[in-house]
Amino acid sequence: MTPPLLAFEDVPVPGGGARVTLEVPPHQAVLVLGSEASGVDALPSFALALSSPAAGRVLLFGEEIARLPYRSLLAFRRRVGYLPAGDGLLQNLTLRDNVALPLRYGSDLSEREIKGRIGIMLAQCGIADAADLRPADATDEVRRRAALARALAFDPQLVILGDPFDGLTVRAAAHLLDVARGGETGEGARRAVFMTGQQVPTRLESRIESRYRIAQGELQTGT
Amino acid sequence: MAAPVSAVGHRVARSVALVGALARFLVETIWAARWVPRAGRRVATKVLFKQVWFTALQAIPLVIILAAILSFLVISQATRELGRLGATELLGRLMVVVIVRELGPLLTALAVAGRSGTAIAAELATNKVMGELNALRAMGIDPLHYHVLPRLGATILSVFGLIVVFDLVAIFSGLMAATMAGMTSARYFEIVLASLTFHDVLLTAIKGLIFGVIVGVIPCFRGLSISGRPTEVPIAASQAVVTSIIAIFVCSGLFVVLLA
Numbered sequence: 001m002t003p004p005l006l007a008f009e010d011v012p013v014p015g016g017g018a019r020v021t022l023e024v025p026p027h028q029a030v031l032v033l034g035s036e037a038s039g040v041d042a043l044p045s046f047a048l049a050l051s052s053p054a055a056g057r058v059l060l061f062g063e064e065i066a067r068l069p070y071r072s073l074l075a076f077r078r079r080v081g082y083l084p085a086g087d088g089l090l091q092n093l094t095l096r097d098n099v100a101l102p103l104r105y106g107s108d109l110s111e112r113e114i115k116g117r118i119g120i121m122l123a124q125c126g127i128a129d130a131a132d133l134r135p136a137d138a139t140d141e142v143r144r145r146a147a148l149a150r151a152l153a154f155d156p157q158l159v160i161l162g163d164p165f166d167g168l169t170v171r172a173a174a175h176l177l178d179v180a181r182g183g184e185t186g187e188g189a190r191r192a193v194f195m196t197g198q199q200v201p202t203r204l205e206s207r208i209e210s211r212y213r214i215a216q217g218e219l220q221t222g223t
Numbered sequence: 224m225a226a227p228v229s230a231v232g233h234r235v236a237r238s239v240a241l242v243g244a245l246a247r248f249l250v251e252t253i254w255a256a257r258w259v260p261r262a263g264r265r266v267a268t269k270v271l272f273k274q275v276w277f278t279a280l281q282a283i284p285l286v287i288i289l290a291a292i293l294s295f296l297v298i299s300q301a302t303r304e305l306g307r308l309g310a311t312e313l314l315g316r317l318m319v320v321v322i323v324r325e326l327g328p329l330l331t332a333l334a335v336a337g338r339s340g341t342a343i344a345a346e347l348a349t350n351k352v353m354g355e356l357n358a359l360r361a362m363g364i365d366p367l368h369y370h371v372l373p374r375l376g377a378t379i380l381s382v383f384g385l386i387v388v389f390d391l392v393a394i395f396s397g398l399m400a401a402t403m404a405g406m407t408s409a410r411y412f413e414i415v416l417a418s419l420t421f422h423d424v425l426l427t428a429i430k431g432l433i434f435g436v437i438v439g440v441i442p443c444f445r446g447l448s449i450s451g452r453p454t455e456v457p458i459a460a461s462q463a464v465v466t467s468i469i470a471i472f473v474c475s476g477l478f479v480v481l482l483a
Contacts, residue, residue: 048361071258078363081446088358091349105263135381150362 002026005158005192006047013039013055017217019056023211024158027188029181029207031195041085044162047194048077055201061158063188078106081151081180081191085162087143089135095146096122096131102153121149124179141172148176155182156191163197170201170215177204248444249436254373255367263364267373274377279341279384285338286385287329294322294393296458297379299400315414318397324423324430327389328382329475332434335382336467340442343374344463346371347446348456356447371443378439383431390427426482435473441467 004023011020015037024030029166034040045051046058049065057064061079068076098122103114122128125145135143144164151159159180165173182190188209195208205211213220259267296319305311347370350356356366394415401411445463447456 045357050357050360074360074363074365076363079359080361082358082360084354084361084362086354088354088361090355090358091353092346101266102364103366105266106260106362108262147358 004059005061006160006194007057007059008043008046009057009059011043011046011053011058013053013214014042015039018214018219020214020219021056022219024194026157026192026194027190028209029177029189029193029195030210030212031197031200031208032212032219033197035198038214040198040214041162043196044082044084044160045193047160048080048082049073063098064081075106078102078154079156079158081154081156081159083144083147083151083159083161083164083180085166085197087135087147089136089143089147089150093137094132095127095142097145097152098135099131099149102150105156110137117153118149121130121152122146122150123203125149126175126196131192135180137221141169144168144176145172146181150177152182158192158194160194161193161197164195165204166204170203173201174207179209227478242269244448245440249440251444252367252440255365256372259368263318263368263379267368270369270373271380273378274339274343274374275381277342278335278377281336282381282385283388285334289310289334290327290389290392291396292421293326293330294318294396297322297399298397299404300481302401302406305361306404307361312405312414314341314401314411318394318415319418319420319423322393322397323390323419324427325475325479327393328386328427328430328434329471331385331389332382332430332438332471333468335378335385335434336438336442336464336471339381340438340467341460341464342442343439344442344446345376345444345456345460348449348459351447351451352453352456353451362467366447371440374443375436375439379432379435382415382438386427386431426468426478428480429482430475434471437470437474438467442469460482 001024001142004025008020008022012018013020018038020032020043022030032043042051046053047060049058049068049178052066056096057153058066060076063076065073065076089095090101093101096118100114100118105116109117119128123132125148127142127145127149130138130142133142135146138146161180164176170175177193180193181190184190200208211222298314300318301310301314305313350370359366359369398408398411402408442463445459445466449459
């Protein structure tokens with residue numbers, strides 16, 4: 001059996017009192033829903049060790065990420081794509097430069113190669129025409145698409161999306177999910193996706209292999 | 224009776240803790256410089272140049288105005304008063320000690336702290352509120368590398384460069400004041416250059432370095448120290464400028480006591 005890319009082992013979420021145990025296998029999409037008060041928003045940040053849970057373990061690619069030395073932790077995070085809730089784009093850069101930033105900073109690609117790769121990412125995410133806007137001048141949807149393009153810059157095996165569909169049309173949400181999953185392979189989608197949020201359009205539910213909900217202080221499966 | 228003493232003690236303890244936290248932040252920043260990824264150095268250098276543009280180049284007109292007016296006023300008054308006493312050769316020492324060595328670095332650092340220190344603190348605090356810092360960490364980018372190191376480098380270069388501009392403008396503005404009071408330009412340069420020692424140049428350069436560190440590190444620290452609420456942004460900006468001004472004056476005083 002293929003080991004999971006991401007695993008939460010008995011991790012308590014803040015506020016809600018629920019303890020989360022779940023796995024994100026390769027090629028699969030896993031969704032955890034919950035209200036704002038449920039503490040579900042903390043899971044992506046636990047997954048990347050941006051904050052630490054009070055107990056339990058989080059394993060990323062089989063490593064307990066929170067125990068890595070800081071320098072290794074930074075390098076390790078480049079293996080994962082992350083779209084934070086509220087996009088996290090740098091306001092003083094254009095959308096194009098935002099997408100290019102992880103490659104410019106963390107790869108030895110030439111500027112020409114980076115430009116070529118960004119061009120493809122921007123076109124895939126449907127924002128090639130808006131690439132020279134700054135985040136403040138772009139719509140919520142365009143910003144979300146740009147943040148996804150940035151998350152996919154290193155073509156990661158696993159993508160973590162924080163509240164990705166909030167405020168989007170069903171069509172835009174479906175496109176975002178398709179791009180995040182990266183198309184189909186013989187074993188399923190090319191990328192595994194771990195998502196959290198308050199709601200997901202009903203039409204997308206069939207595309208998500210595992211769904212959970214944090215409610216009444218516990219993690220409920222298959223809702 | 225105990226309450227005021229306790230309040231004073233509490234305030235002193237907080238100030239000591241702040242100095243400790245600032246020192247730790249500075250050491251962490253310098254330590255982090257050892258392992259910026261090779262590609263990351265190019266990105267950080269771009270951020271540094273952009274900051275130099277805002278902090279140094281755009282501040283040149285302000286520094287020129289400050290230097291020209293201050294030097295003109297001091298030298299024109301001094302030429303008249305010292306002329307009455309027949310001690311015009313003291314004008315050179317006055318120019319070097321008061322303007323070039325003391326007021327030049329002090330006013331330049333204050334101008335940069337007021338102009339760019341607030342901007343840096345507000346920018347970094349806003350970045351934190353908008354979730355940009357966590358997004359950077361999630362991409363494997365240390366905010367110390369991307370935000371703090373380039374800004375620290377830029378403020379050191381900027382304060383240093385602006386002090387040179389201030390001092391040059393002050394010397395030429397002083398020349399104008401002196402010639403208007405009847406002194407020849409040859410005599411003016413003779414007494415100013417005769418008063419300028421290597422010790423003065425070295426002290427001015429060290430001040431440029433130290434004040435540059437203060438104006439860089441305090442706003443970065445204040446901006447990054449907020450907990451993430453939007454209402455903290457103006458508070459961080461205001462605290463940054465106040466702490467920087469206090470630190471600049473304290474250091475200036477220490478220079479006088481220890482090195483002058």
